[in-house]
Amino acid sequence: MSKLLNQSLNKLLTYAAIVLCCSIPVYYFIFRALLQYELDEHNITLTEKAGREDSFLIIGTVTILTVLFSSLLLVGLVLLNRRLSHKLWRPFYDSLTKIKDFDLNQHKTVSFEPTDISEFTELNTNLHKLITSSISAYNQQKxxxxxxxxxxQTPLAIMQSKLDLFLQESTLSPRQHQLIRELSAAVARTSRINKNLLMLAKIDNRQFEDIEKVHVSQLFQEVMDMLSEHIAIKEIKLTANISDDVSIMGNKALVEVLLQNLLFNAYRHNHSGGEILIRVDAAGFVVANSGENRLREDELFKRFSSNNGMGTGLGLAIAKEICSTYHWDIAYKFENNKHYFTVSF
Incomplete structure (x- = not known):
């Protein structure tokens, strides 16, 4: 039943109870006056005991009849109210359920059930327009x-190659060489951002529909091998506890991107002599790295949110999108000066 109608019904029942309580003495005095009038008209005199008995009889009868008919009236009112509420508000709750189930990423509009209630028809019409407009704007943006x-991608690649050629010129002064290196680093960062945005767009557009059995244990080992030299240079201690033959169903390219982003993130945001912990089992995996301060959890998985000013701010956003695609949970916690990222299958 509607909460609004429930509130109105509760107020009505309270009001009815007050009226019922006040009506009993009113009925009593009215019936008593009528009885006394009849007795006087027929010159009948009652003894004190008989008067008390009549008074109790009148009070009991009036109370029972008032409560009986009032209860029947209230019960009928409640039942009628529930039936009307269910019938009147059913289109509203049907629309509410469809709005709750609506997912913008599925690119599907919502079809509302027709109703003969003009207010809900107008509401459904405007909701349909709003949802259609949102889907259109979202698709255009993607x-x-x-x-x-x-x-x-092409002009950025050309710029990077030209800058690499410039760096090989022997006639450059140290100042020119430094400026070109800084420009090359900026172009490389722009290229990474662009590739990450393209990756996010492809994930949103569901272009990674191929599903296969992915060997997570093997993929983790391959990514660790890629990072081994960098980890050694930074003197980071790597501790891995990887169960054998951990497999999941998904797109291999996306799972590999997920592992790479989390492991590269653990390496990039670690300090020299730090530590990286990896644990993989059938329930999921954990990637942890040394750190000093807790990250802002409310901004952690948002796009272009970089807690320390390093990176593109898209790595964890991509990880979140990949997990959402396969309905996995990704969580963060900071404990014992370590950042823990947990993915649960």
């Missing part, structure tokens, strides 16, 4: 992001 990222 298409623009994908197209822009794709078109930017």
């Amino acid at each position: 298409k623009f992001t994908e197209n822009a990222s794709h078109e930017l």
